[in-house]
Amino acid sequence: MQATNQDNFHHSRESLEKKASEDIQEKIVAAILFCCALISIVTTFGIVFIIFQVTFEFFQEVSLADFFLDTKWTPLFAERHFGVLPLINGTLLTTAIAMSVAIPLGLCSAIYLSEYAPPKVAAILRPAVELLAGIPTVVYGYFALLFVTPLLRNFLPLEIFNALSAGLMMGVMITPTVGSISLDAIKAVPRSLREGAYALGITKLESIFKVVLPAALSGISASIILGISRAVGETMTVVIAAGQQPKITVNLMESVETLTAYMAQISGGDSPRGSLNFKTLYAVGAVLFVLTLSLNIISYWISNRFKEKYD
Amino acid sequence: MSTTYRPNNPLDREREFTDNVESRESLGKAFEIIFLLGLLVGLFVLALLIFDISKDGLVRFFSPGFLTETPSRFPDQGGIRPAIIGSILLGITVILTAVPIGVGAALYLEEYAPKTWWTTIIEINISNLAGVPSIVYGLLGLGVFNYLLGFGPTLISGALTLSLLSLPVIIVTAREAIRSVPDSLRNASYGLGVTKWQTISSHVLPYAVPGILTGVIISVSRAIGDAASLIVVGAVSFLTFNPGLFQRFMALPIQIFSYITRPEPGFANAAAATIITLILLILALNGIAIYVRQRFSID
Numbered sequence: 139m140q141a142t143n144q145d146n147f148h149h150s151r152e153s154l155e156k157k158a159s160e161d162i163q164e165k166i167v168a169a170i171l172f173c174c175a176l177i178s179i180v181t182t183f184g185i186v187f188i189i190f191q192v193t194f195e196f197f198q199e200v201s202l203a204d205f206f207l208d209t210k211w212t213p214l215f216a217e218r219h220f221g222v223l224p225l226i227n228g229t230l231l232t233t234a235i236a237m238s239v240a241i242p243l244g245l246c247s248a249i250y251l252s253e254y255a256p257p258k259v260a261a262i263l264r265p266a267v268e269l270l271a272g273i274p275t276v277v278y279g280y281f282a283l284l285f286v287t288p289l290l291r292n293f294l295p296l297e298i299f300n301a302l303s304a305g306l307m308m309g310v311m312i313t314p315t316v317g318s319i320s321l322d323a324i325k326a327v328p329r330s331l332r333e334g335a336y337a338l339g340i341t342k343l344e345s346i347f348k349v350v351l352p353a354a355l356s357g358i359s360a361s362i363i364l365g366i367s368r369a370v371g372e373t374m375t376v377v378i379a380a381g382q383q384p385k386i387t388v389n390l391m392e393s394v395e396t397l398t399a400y401m402a403q404i405s406g407g408d409s410p411r412g413s414l415n416f417k418t419l420y421a422v423g424a425v426l427f428v429l430t431l432s433l434n435i436i437s438y439w440i441s442n443r444f445k446e447k448y449d
Numbered sequence: 450m451s452t453t454y455r456p457n458n459p460l461d462r463e464r465e466f467t468d469n470v471e472s473r474e475s476l477g478k479a480f481e482i483i484f485l486l487g488l489l490v491g492l493f494v495l496a497l498l499i500f501d502i503s504k505d506g507l508v509r510f511f512s513p514g515f516l517t518e519t520p521s522r523f524p525d526q527g528g529i530r531p532a533i534i535g536s537i538l539l540g541i542t543v544i545l546t547a548v549p550i551g552v553g554a555a556l557y558l559e560e561y562a563p564k565t566w567w568t569t570i571i572e573i574n575i576s577n578l579a580g581v582p583s584i585v586y587g588l589l590g591l592g593v594f595n596y597l598l599g600f601g602p603t604l605i606s607g608a609l610t611l612s613l614l615s616l617p618v619i620i621v622t623a624r625e626a627i628r629s630v631p632d633s634l635r636n637a638s639y640g641l642g643v644t645k646w647q648t649i650s651s652h653v654l655p656y657a658v659p660g661i662l663t664g665v666i667i668s669v670s671r672a673i674g675d676a677a678s679l680i681v682v683g684a685v686s687f688l689t690f691n692p693g694l695f696q697r698f699m700a701l702p703i704q705i706f707s708y709i710t711r712p713e714p715g716f717a718n719a720a721a722a723t724i725i726t727l728i729l730l731i732l733a734l735n736g737i738a739i740y741v742r743q744r745f746s747i748d
Contacts, residue, residue, distance in 0.1 A: 160644050167646045168561050174553030175562070178575045178620070181613050185585060188592035246487020254481055267491050272667070272731070274674025276702045277498070277724050280709055284717055285501045310494050339468065343477035364580065371582025373677035374702070378709055398584050398677065405587070405681040411596065419681075423588045427581065434580035438573070 189427055192420035199414055205421065211384035211395075213404075213418050220418065222425060224384035228394035229429075232305040232376055233369040235390060239309025240365050244316025245358070251317075252324045253346055264321070271314040279378030282307040287379065299381025299393040308375050316365040319441075323357020324350055360441035367433035371426065373398035397426045506721025515722060519689045520704075524715025529723055531688040532704040535604060536673055536730060538692065539700055542608035543615055543672045548665055550612075551619030552654075555661075558620070559627040560649055579617035586614045587681025595682060602683025604698035610678050615668035622667065626660025627653060659742045666738040670731045676702035701727040 197205070200220045208221025247267050251260045286303040290296055296303070327350050335345040351358070381393030382403055395403075400422055409415035509515060514528045521527025554575075562568040590610025600606045630653050638648040676684075685697050686707030692698035701723055708720035 164644055164646050168557075171553045171557035171561060174550045175557040175571050177550055178554065178571060178578055178616065181578060181589070181616070182574055184593055185581065185589045189585070189588055192592075243487050243490055246484045247491065250481075250484035250488045254484060263488060263492075266495075267488065270491050270495055272670055272674075273495075273498070274676070274702055274705075274724075274727060274731075276674070276676045276705045276709075277502070277728075280705065280717075280720055280724060281498050281501065283709065284505075285497070310491060313491050341470070341473045341477045343480050344473065346480075367580055371580075371584070373582065373584045373680075374706065378706065398582065401584050401587075402677060402680050405683070420588060423585055427585050430580060430582055430585075431577065434577050437580075438576060 235305025282379035319361030509722035555623035587678035622664025
């Protein structure tokens with residue numbers, strides 16, 4: 139063993155020496171690429187560290203109980219209240235409206251594209267629907283405020299800024315998110331399952347509702363949770379169309395303020411760094427981050443947990 | 450063959466099973482139409498949106514000086530030149546920083562990374578970062594680039610924030626593109642005695658370019674259209690000069706936002722005209738990328 143190694147070394151000494159420099163080059167490249175991957179970890183730590191450092195300072199001035207239990211959010215008024223519940227209420231309200239649009243539309247698109255549309259038609263329609271996700275969100279805000287709201291005001295006593303218009307447009311925007319992940323989940327249901335169902339004399343519609351959708355349920359729920367996370371984090375549509383009235387209400391026709399809308403509002407103003415107003419930006423950001431992160435983790439977990447069921 | 454049967458359950462015995470195929474099939478047809486309508490709603494809204502914005506904005510878009518002048522206090526005067534230049538500079542910086550880093554990270558994860566716990570952590574982490582709201586990236590940018598590195602509310606702060614925002618999408622799509630390169634290609638290259646990096650740079654990467662570009666288009670378009678993170682970093686809505694890397698800056702989405710939030714009547718049309726500009730810019734970017742993709746694609 140020792141001898142052969144020695145032999146090989148003598149025979150190919152020149153090429154080995156050449157390799158040595160290539161080895162170093164290879165290692166440098168590998169190290170650089172590793173650093174690129176590491177940036178994602180650094181980013182995460184950066185987000186967590188920066189947000190929670192200022193949030194910690196915030197909670198030295200405002201108690202946790204005030205923040206989570208007070209029902210008024212008036213950090214900019216003379217009489218200050220720091221109850222985040224109205225902002226969470228606004229966020230949940232617009233998100234609920236958005237999801238009541240995005241879930242049915244997304245699922246209809248996914249079912250039609252996978253079960254009914256001929257492949258050539260699907261190849262055109264799928265990217266067309268996904269265009270909706272590529273439109274800048276500020277454009278949806280414009281459309282919600284200047285087209286949808288005036289239109290709906292013909293039938294409903296809406297305030298100019300209202301949760302309904304913003305939620306509806308957010309729903310349209312999120313439809314491709316729900317649709318394309320559901321579509322992948324539905325496509326992953328093996329043919330044999332459908333064929334087995336047909337063999338039992340079931341119709342196509344029955345196979346969809348009784349076989350395909352239940353089998354794709356994990357992927358579909360993951361897509362819905364991811365859609366909720368998108369809606370919770372969406373900023374421009376709500377800041378433009380839903381207004382800046384933090385309050386606890388379930389009335390979709392009123393103006394509300396979401397977590398993100400408050401953050402955009404306070405950033406636009408001139409809150410000096412280190413002031414309490416500045417710190418509310420981070421405290422609200424921390425709530426938003428924890429909320430969306432948990433939703434993303436749940437979605438990731440659901441889709442991974444049930445992924446290999448049919449493999 | 451008969452389609453009736455007698456159930457064993459004594460409670461059901463009275464009722465005879467009929468298959469009812471016609472009504473079940475027509476219910477199926479009805480639902481097929483419902484599914485199709487559900488799909489078309491989105492496209493209908495898209496068409497309405499394009500129509501509404503063209504109706505409101507085209508006149509202003511073609512008015513003299515709209516693309517070439519600096520903003521004005523009056524809705525029907527002035528233009529959006531600083532915002533256009535700001536957006537283009539932001540886009541270029543994102544491409545120059547996020548694309549190499551993103552592709553590098555993807556290469557590491559696909560070609561080099563051992564399957565250990567910490568590469569799994571990096572992977573989970575990247576998919577989570579893709580779901581962090583853009584306004585939270587704004588907070589990161591404000592903390593790191595504005596204050597820690599001392600750039601202040603300048604274009605470079607905004608651009609680097611957008612780069613971080615774009616990274617996860619670039620990494621995820623680049624990984625898929627690299628994964629789809631057949632192993633036979635790598636093995637053939639290794640068979641000729643070539644090193645790993647030489648194999649990657651001369652065989653794997655060129656083969657993966659079309660797929661990587663798709664991710665780059667998606668993420669850079671999103672970055673150019675993003676306003677939330679730039680608001681937090683401190684983009685302004687009024688400049689009378691062309692922004693440079695280390696100056697205060699405007700961007701098209703911020704300009705749109707500021708036009709929409711002004712109450713005077715004419716600003717809505719200016720907002721629509723700016724939206725047309727932004728969408729044309731994104732389409733141009735897509736066009737370039739599709740052209741490059743077709744030139745480089747290996748069949």
